Structure formats: C-alpha cells, structure tokens
Amino acid sequence: MRKLVADVVVIGGGSTGAGVLRDAAMRGYRAILVDRSDLAQGTTGRFHGLLHSGGRYVVSDPGSASECASENAILSRIQAPAIERTGGLFVAVPGDDPAYGDRFLAGALATGVAASEISIAEALRREPRLNPGITRAIEVADASVDGWQLVWGAVNSAKAYGAQVLTYHPVTKIDVADGSVRAVHCHDQRGDEEVVIECRFVLNCAGPWAGRITELTGLPPVPVVPGRGIMVAMNHRLVNSVVNRLIYPADGDILVPVHTVSVIGTTDVKETDPDFLPIPAKEVQQMLDAGEALIPGFRKARAVHAWAGARPLMKDDRVADADTRHMSRGMAVVDHSGRDGVHGLLTIGGGKLTTYRLMAQHIVDAMCEQLGDERECRTASEEIAYEHGSTHYVVTHRLADREHDRLDDQIVCECELMSRGMFTDLLKQRPESTLDDLRRQLRLGMGPCQGGFCTMRAAGIAVEEDAVDVERATGLLRLFLANRWIGLWPILYGDQVRQTALDNWIYAGTLDVEHLPVPAEEVVR
Numbered sequence: 001m002r003k004l005v006a007d008v009v010v011i012g013g014g015s016t017g018a019g020v021l022r023d024a025a026m027r028g029y030r031a032i033l034v035d036r037s038d039l040a041q042g043t044t045g046r047f048h049g050l051l052h053s054g055g056r057y058v059v060s061d062p063g064s065a066s067e068c069a070s071e072n073a074i075l076s077r078i079q080a081p082a083i084e085r086t087g088g089l090f091v092a093v094p095g096d097d098p099a100y101g102d103r104f105l106a107g108a109l110a111t112g113v114a115a116s117e118i119s120i121a122e123a124l125r126r127e128p129r130l131n132p133g134i135t136r137a138i139e140v141a142d143a144s145v146d147g148w149q150l151v152w153g154a155v156n157s158a159k160a161y162g163a164q165v166l167t168y169h170p171v172t173k174i175d176v177a178d179g180s181v182r183a184v185h186c187h188d189q190r191g192d193e194e195v196v197i198e199c200r201f202v203l204n205c206a207g208p209w210a211g212r213i214t215e216l217t218g219l220p221p222v223p224v225v226p227g228r229g230i231m232v233a234m235n236h237r238l239v240n241s242v243v244n245r246l247i248y249p250a251d252g253d254i255l256v257p258v259h260t261v262s263v264i265g266t267t268d269v270k271e272t273d274p275d276f277l278p279i280p281a282k283e284v285q286q287m288l289d290a291g292e293a294l295i296p297g298f299r300k301a302r303a304v305h306a307w308a309g310a311r312p313l314m315k316d317d318r319v320a321d322a323d324t325r326h327m328s329r330g331m332a333v334v335d336h337s338g339r340d341g342v343h344g345l346l347t348i349g350g351g352k353l354t355t356y357r358l359m360a361q362h363i364v365d366a367m368c369e370q371l372g373d374e375r376e377c378r379t380a381s382e383e384i385a386y387e388h389g390s391t392h393y394v395v396t397h398r399l400a401d402r403e404h405d406r407l408d409d410q411i412v413c414e415c416e417l418m419s420r421g422m423f424t425d426l427l428k429q430r431p432e433s434t435l436d437d438l439r440r441q442l443r444l445g446m447g448p449c450q451g452g453f454c455t456m457r458a459a460g461i462a463v464e465e466d467a468v469d470v471e472r473a474t475g476l477l478r479l480f481l482a483n484r485w486i487g488l489w490p491i492l493y494g495d496q497v498r499q500t501a502l503d504n505w506i507y508a509g510t511l512d513v514e515h516l517p518v519p520a521e522e523v524v525r
Ligand SMILES: Cc1cc2nc3c(=O)[nH]c(=O)nc-3n(C[C@H](O)[C@H](O)[C@H](O)COP(=O)(O)OP(=O)(O)OC[C@H]3O[C@@H](n4cnc5c(N)ncnc54)[C@H](O)[C@@H]3O)c2cc1C
Pocket: 011, 012, 013, 014, 015, 016, 017, 034, 035, 036, 037, 038, 039, 040, 041, 042, 043, 044, 045, 046, 047, 048, 049, 050, 051, 052, 169, 170, 171, 172, 205, 206, 207, 208, 209, 227, 228, 229, 230, 231, 266, 267, 308, 309, 310, 311, 312, 350, 351, 352, 353, 354, 355
C-alpha cells in the first residue's frame, strides 16, 4: 500500500476536475487529482465540441447564457491553442418561426451575448452549403473547442504549480471520522496497488458518476441525472462556422466544425447508468434528418463515427424527472456539511465544458470559505502555456507544420496527418498508454478510415521502439479496434460500409488479428 498526503483530493479528470485542480494548485493547496481512467475519457471526451457563445441559452436559460458569454471570452484568451475561432450562425430554416429571431435578439441584449443579424446573402456567402431557403441569420461568437487539449492544458498548468495526477486510479472508499473527511482510497490499476491519500478536503467532480462517489462516503447519492446525447461526425467540414437552428433548444439543432470533420448533435434522454449509453438507430436517423434541414444533401455525406455522452445534470424540480432536455444547464455546488453533516466534502454538478473554469472557481471558493482561507482565484487572468505556441488553433496547422520542418517524418495516420515522430515522442512520455490514450492527444485513427490503415502501423512502431512486446501490441491493437467499432456500427451505411469491409479484410483477413498471440489476459486498459 502506498500513502500520500494532500490538502485536497480532486475526484474526476474531466474538464471540471482539471479546472478545479489548476485553481486549487494556483491558490497554493497541495492538490492531487484521481481518475478511474485516462484524463477526459468521461463526458468531456464525448461532447459536441462547441465553445458556447451563450446564444443557445438566451431565451431558455439567461443565467447560463451570460456565463457562457463571459467564459467564452476568458477561455479564448487563456487557452487559445485549444480553440478554433470559427464564429457561429443561428439560422431559421423553412418551417421555423422567423419571429423567434426577435426573442433571440432581445434575449442576447439582456444577457450580454454578442449577436447581430446579417443578410441571407451574406450567410450563404459564408456557408455555401447552407439551406438556401433560410429566412433569418444571426451571427454570434460560437467557437470549436478540443476538450482533450483544454483538459491537458489545465492539468499541465496545475502540475507546474505542484499538483499531482493519478490516472487509472478509481476511488474505492472515502474515510470519514468525527464528521470530517480524512482520506481517499483508490486502486492503482496499472501498478496493482492500493493507494491511500490523507487529506483535509475532497472535491467530487465525477460528473455523471458523482452520486456514486458520495455513496462511497456512506452518504446518500447526490441527485445527478445522466442526460444522454448522441453525436455523429461527418467526414468533411461541411460548414466553416458553427451552425445552429434559430429555435428554442431542441434535438439535432447544432452542427460544429471540429478539426477535419463536422459533428451534428444532439439528443437528450435520461439514463440510469452513465457506463452504458446506447446509440439507438432511431436517434442516428434523427440526427441525419436534422443535418439535412440545415445542409441539403447532408445524408449523402459520409458519417464516420457516432458516440454518446452523459450530461451531469442536477435534478431540477421545475420539470418532470425524465425531462433532461429541459433541466437547467446551470452549475450547482452541494455542501455535504449542510446536507449530510460531513465536513470537508463538496460535490459539483451541472454546468458545461464552456463554463468549466467558472465551475472550478465556485467550488474552490466554497472550499476556501470552509477552511477559513482567503486565497484569490487567478485562473481567469493567467494564460496557460502550450508546447506549440499561444495562437488559436487553425485546421491547417498540421499541414503547415509538415511543410515547415516535418517533410521527412514518416506519416502514420494520413487522415489526421499524424507522423511517426509525433507518435514516438508521446509514447516516450507516456509509455504505459493504450493506443486509445494516445489517440485522444494525437487524433490517431479519428479520420475517415477510423484506424483502418494506421492502427497496425502504430502498434508495429510501438514494438520497434521497445515500448511494448509483441503480445501486448496485439492486445492494444485489438482493444483499439474494438473501441472504434462501438462508434462505427450505428452509422454503417453508404461509403462507410465499404470502408469497414476493407478494414475488416485488412485486420481479420490479412493480419488474422483474431488469432495472433496476445497476452494471457486481454488488454482492457
Ligand atoms: C451529448 C453532450 C454534448 C455536449 N456538448 C457540449 C458542448 O458542445 N459544449 C459544452 O460546453 N458542453 C457540452 N456538454 C457538456 C459538457 O460536456 C459537460 O458538462 C462536461 O464535459 C462535464 O465534465 P465533468 O468533468 O463534470 O464530467 P466528466 O468529463 O464526465 O468527468 C468525470 C470524471 O470522473 C471520473 N470518475 C468516475 N468515477 C470515478 C471513480 N470512482 N474514481 C475516480 N474517477 C472517477 C470519470 O472517469 C470522468 O473522467 C455536452 C454534454 C453532452 C452529454
């Protein structure tokens, strides 16, 4: 058993936990973050990719609209490399009530969300694929954000302030004595060892799993309701900017350009278990129909991947239990000293990735108050350092880098222009990673072939570099392909069927991946 000591343990390595870790470390606390898997593998790795301008909420949720507007500006300043300043449009398509646009503009004015109406001709000039029948168009400051880059940036900043991060360390128990939290127990899955972290405070940032964490403390679960949404990635940037329907928030009303693809989403259905999120065929069809309303011919484009995530919504007594679509998107901090008589434990839920920094500020403020400390939050003003510069992301950056100084570096993943050097550099930093862990940082296998051509190259290079033996490489390869398959089968139609048949022939037919020597135990993490 390993013993560690900290002032505060942050549970959950999604956007919220990453923001909390950074904030706590910057205020001088000895902070340790634990996650049961890799960073940003929960909801934060399964979201839509939109850095909200606030426009979506100007009518339905004015408080959230204002928060999004100000956080959008802050994050664009402090985390530019994680954000592509695409801009956004709200458009009314035929059948949408054009008068909603007036409520939208009035709401934007009242909530401080920058919005201005532009002509139809100008909207169509900017977005040539847009439905030519649109009746109104309003421009906003929506942007595209990479959740993984956002989280890694915040965590690296926290580490520079002395914070520690323990991934693949699920929390198994929280000790409480004399009415106060004393320690967090977790299991180091890779080292197969128990770890006990003595601490003064625990901040529960486990998103849709937050209720399970309070149960580990022996308390009733906090009322977090997992609101499942599905998204579908199409193989091109069908739009240059974020395109939203100019209607009251509904299903499938946003199309976001994310790196080399565009993502249509989403749905909102109450689930009971955030570990089991289906991608029903009916909802995929609903998304394709919704895309067609915005972009005629959308269905003819190739869908490359589908996924589902669970919003960590706080139970909202204003709406029915199952009505997650209309539950508030606002953030909420649960004080367990008031609710359960346990000191040193706070839970946070609700909110959005766009407001992750503000959520962190709120919960760390609440912790400081309970500890009787006066320590100011500085996360809004201090820029986060990124290895590759400080300018906003642009989709052509990998091509530009390649033409600049990487022409001799062998390409491993053509779809995403990921080179051998990029892969081996990260593998050296994170030798215990799975190919999926590396994918989240490098975008390995995320393009149209979904790993068909690059996964075996990556596995082979890992062996050549002596990072893994042949058996583990095969296990990693199989795990990667199995995980890709989860998001492939729901969208098997058109060209993607041909691609999948080809990939299957490469792996099952030629490489016979089913019968290659693998480790005694299947690789699961
Ligand atoms: C479909 C969908 C689309 C969305 N789109 C957008 C969008 O476009 N823009 C936007 O701003 N927001 C969006 N959101 C909301 C946003 O994604 C979430 O609010 C945000 O990612 C939540 O982050 P989190 O850190 O609170 O939770 P998570 O990212 O889920 O993090 C919780 C972490 O806790 C860990 N954990 C769980 N149990 C344990 C345990 N026992 N021990 C240790 N760790 C544990 C998990 O592994 C996980 O990493 C969307 C949400 C959904 C579902």
